[in-house]
Amino acid sequence: MWSLKMGFWHPVSNLRDYVAQNPPGVTFFLCLLSLAISFICLSSYSYTHTLPNPDTEKDWNHLLSSLSEFQLCMKANANSSDLVSPVPSPLMEQEKDREISVNTTRTSSSSVTHLHLKVPLTVSASSASGSVTDLGLHTTLTASQLDLGGNETINVTLEFLSGNSTHTCLTISAPTHLLPMRLLPPECPATDKNTSSIHVEARNQLPTASQTCYSLHSKNDPTLTVMLTQEEQSVAVRHLLEVSVFLLGVCLILCLTASLTHSLTRRYHWNGLDLQNDPLIDT
Template sequence: MGQWRPVSNLRDQVSRHPPVVVFFLSLLILSITFLCIGLYSQNHNIKNPDVSVDWNRVLGSIAGFKFCTHLNDTNAPKEEDSPRMVEHSDKTNISTSSAHVSLLVPLAFIGDVPDNTAISATMLGSQMGMKGAAAKASVNISLLLHTDITDNQTPAGTQRSRPLTCLHFTALTHVFPQTPSPPECPVSESKEKSAPPVRAAAVEEHKHNSPHCFSLNFTPDPRLTVLLTKDEKALCMHHLMLASAALLVICVLVTLCGTFPSRSPRSFQGLDLQKESLLSQ
């Protein structure tokens, strides 16, 4: 019978079973990770993982495309590269299933863009980061160029200008994200451009370098991100603490099992030799 010597028995088990040691360390690291994530979530803002599409993602996807005018030029992209304009012939359907939205968004234009111009294009919902049925819908967008409007206030009370653009959307109601949206464009700003917008095609950044194409620079707005509430963070921490405690209990049980003595293969070989000698007699 072996004696219960925890330290020496545990050292012996570690040297004989490396896979068990790796498994034990993996559980311990995972438990500590859950504990750290739970503590981190209580003191920091965390994006809600259940909200896959918000306005920041939509605007960021729009900024990932180039908008090219002069569609009849040979070097410019063909109009078929961009979906056709959405036509709403049924006026009764417009009021019930589609919507027209004018939002003041943090988009700035890059390159030489003519002043006092509006650019219109049509994009698929999938190009704007939408999923499900909204990914197959077409969205008309109109961008009012060179629209810098003062938005933020400094702690001293003075206005600080930030590049904002008035962006018009026309699409089915279910296409728009049901999350906090940017502010609406001022009435004077939305009516300022009376000339018809210039038709443009939305193409991927790497496809065209035409001088008639321009890009957008997007600055994410933290106010448009859906964060976890206090109750949701408390529930998340509760589940993480339970998972961490369960893993720690398993680690303790594995450690206790390793402190008990076990017969080595040599002892079993010695018993077999003794049995063979007795049988030979």
């Protein structure tokens, strides 16, 4: 009896018949197989490369990119004497930042952090008369404008670094819980020179021809991106492989089911023919 059953099992022909007669089932099988292969390739890539942490929603690259979307423009109806105000020496500010901002207690969400950092941000003026070589740009934005969430006020001051065309000194004052504190850019070099700050407005619209505006251009710095730790990356790779093995197991079960379905159909078909060939009345 076993040999009779085995004689009806033709896996290649059964699979060929199943593919011809069940396009939806074949499509579902191919989707599962493609997904399993994709997960295997992704796990292999994750094992050999360092990946950014997807749970980190904000970092300094994100903040600088949001800031560079704005044009910093001088007020059209303001007097020139009202636009310039003295700024304390960055050397004094740096010492103050070490004591107040870096050691700020993070348990209080209302505490304010002051940072004076060297960031990959360049400032260009709309006209030659708008040089910021010896000046700084000061503006006030809300947290929502920088995609940090909330309506808290953030004070930003940009100071041009002489001899450096790729980085700018950024002085930022904001509630501690809004700023990405896990990876900080380097501190801006100290100097005893006092500079003046121009109060400007942050706009995301094209300025008028009569206004002097400054454009910001940020550059993505990989050292400011929060990456997955080795342990977190190993867990991610293991989960991807587990899902891949499960999907491949489902694909194998579908193949076995398809290869046996037509064999059973043929066997029942032949058994039915044998019953029809048997005489109804014994002679």
